[in-house]
Amino acid sequence: MQLIDGKETAGQIKAEIAAEVSQIKAQGGKIPHLAAVLVGHDGGSETYVSHKVKACAECGFKSTLIRFEDDVTEEELLKKIHELNNDDDIDGFIVQLPLPKHISEQKIIEAIDYRKDVDGFHPINVGKMSIGLPCFVSATPAGIMELLKRYHIDTKGKHCVVLGRSNIVGKPVAMLMMQKSDSGGNATVTVCHSRSKNLKEMCLQADIIIAALGQPEFLKGDMVKPGVVVIDVGTTRVPSDKTKSGFKLTGDVNFEEVAPKCSYITPVPGGVGPMTIVSLMKNTLSASKKTFKN
Ligand code: GUN
Numbered sequence: 001m002q003l004i005d006g007k008e009t010a011g012q013i014k015a016e017i018a019a020e021v022s023q024i025k026a027q028g029g030k031i032p033h034l035a036a037v038l039v040g041h042d043g044g045s046e047t048y049v050s051h052k053v054k055a056c057a058e059c060g061f062k063s064t065l066i067r068f069e070d071d072v073t074e075e076e077l078l079k080k081i082h083e084l085n086n087d088d089d090i091d092g093f094i095v096q097l098p099l100p101k102h103i104s105e106q107k108i109i110e111a112i113d114y115r116k117d118v119d120g121f122h123p124i125n126v127g128k129m130s131i132g133l134p135c136f137v138s139a140t141p142a143g144i145m146e147l148l149k150r151y152h153i154d155t156k157g158k159h160c161v162v163l164g165r166s167n168i169v170g171k172p173v174a175m176l177m178m179q180k181s182d183s184g185g186n187a188t189v190t191v192c193h194s195r196s197k198n199l200k201e202m203c204l205q206a207d208i209i210i211a212a213l214g215q216p217e218f219l220k221g222d223m224v225k226p227g228v229v230v231i232d233v234g235t236t237r238v239p240s241d242k243t244k245s246g247f248k249l250t251g252d253v254n255f256e257e258v259a260p261k262c263s264y265i266t267p268v269p270g271g272v273g274p275m276t277i278v279s280l281m282k283n284t285l286s287a288s289k290k291t292f293k294n
Contacts, residue, residue: 001259002151004231004266006143009150010274014058017281021060032288033062034118034280035084035093039077039103040070044237045096052094055277061284064090074103078111085113092118092136092287094280097168115292118283121167130175134292136283141173143275144210144231145184153208153229153264156186161202163219163252164212165193169233173210211252221257230258230265233272249273 025031034056038049049065056063066080077095084093093116099105109117114124120138128135137145148155160177164170170191179185187208192199194213203209203223211219212233224230234252242248251268259265266272286292 001262002264004147004151004264004271006147006266006271006273006275009147010278013146013278014055014281017059017285020285025060030288031060031062032284033064033089033091034284035064035066035090037066037068037077037080037093037095039068039072039096039099042098049096051277052280055281059281059285061281070100074107077103077108081108081111085116090116092116092284094119116287118280118287120283126167126172129172132179132181136286136292137176137279138168138172139276139279139283140169140233140272141176142279142282143272144173144233145176146279147231147266147272147275149184151264155184155208158187158207159205160187160189160208160210161206162189162191162210162212163193163199164214164233165191166212169212173212177210213252215252216250217252217254219253219258221254221261224258224261226261227263228261230262231272232266232268234268235273
């Protein structure tokens with residue numbers, strides 16, 4: 001069993017990005033600038049956004065954090081998005097999800113100029129991604145594809161089972177895994193979800209399992225075949241008296257049971273998480289360079 005070290009891989013990619021940004025700066029080019037909008041004080045969202053801001057510094061980017069309280073109105077948020085869309089110094093921005101219930105996430109996502117949508121959540125980017133056109137691909141699926149590539153894990157013709165059908169991970173990663181492509185993809189993909197009846201049978205047939213259900217330790221040892229590749233996307237904050245923060249990040253895979261049967265597996269933390277952040281940095285650099293001519 002080989003551990004897929006997302007932390008180390010993300011570190012390498014950040015160094016590659018930082019080197020490119022140094023060159024851009026030396027040539028008098030524009031410094032990439034990411035803005036993040038954070039509503040409220042949810043512990044998970046605070047942590048994710050602070051990691052994103054820190055990663056910007058490590059890559060040599062500018063970053064701006066814009067905070068609103070929980071009671072911000074949809075109108076106020078839309079006004080800020082309009083400002084960011086029209087701010088020439090901001091190359092890309094994200095609105096951290098989830099948002100309070102009185103705000104329509106879909107309305108907010110669709111208000112973002114798709115050319116600055118470095119999260120890749122806008123329907124234009126989702127549509128382009130699904131038909132294989134250059135675009136901002138959402139960060140977690142992009143990070144998973146990059147990990148598979150950097151570990152030379154062959155996906156062509158393999159049976160990939162995706163657990164979960166969220167717009168952020170399950171659906172887009174299924175699209176990317178099935179995509180006809182010279183780098184990655186070309187897999188036979190099955191998507192299982194909370195209503196799937198024969199989920200265990202499907203998992204037992206899988207060469208690659210991408211677990212993105214948000215159910216701690218859902219995937220058990222008796223659900224996988226020997227030699228399987230397991231990508232664990234779960235990041236549930238489970239209360240723990242063993243850590244300073246009072247919780248521990250728990251994946252969707254029972255690591256102790258599943259890992260001994262795997263050829264490759266990602267740990268939680270230190271697997272997909274750091275790659276998600278670094279994919280956002282790559283998208284921001286692309287936005288700054290206007291890579292995708294729209
Ligand atoms: N909430 C959970 N994951 C994400 C993400 O990738 N981007 C944003 N904006 N919010 C999230």
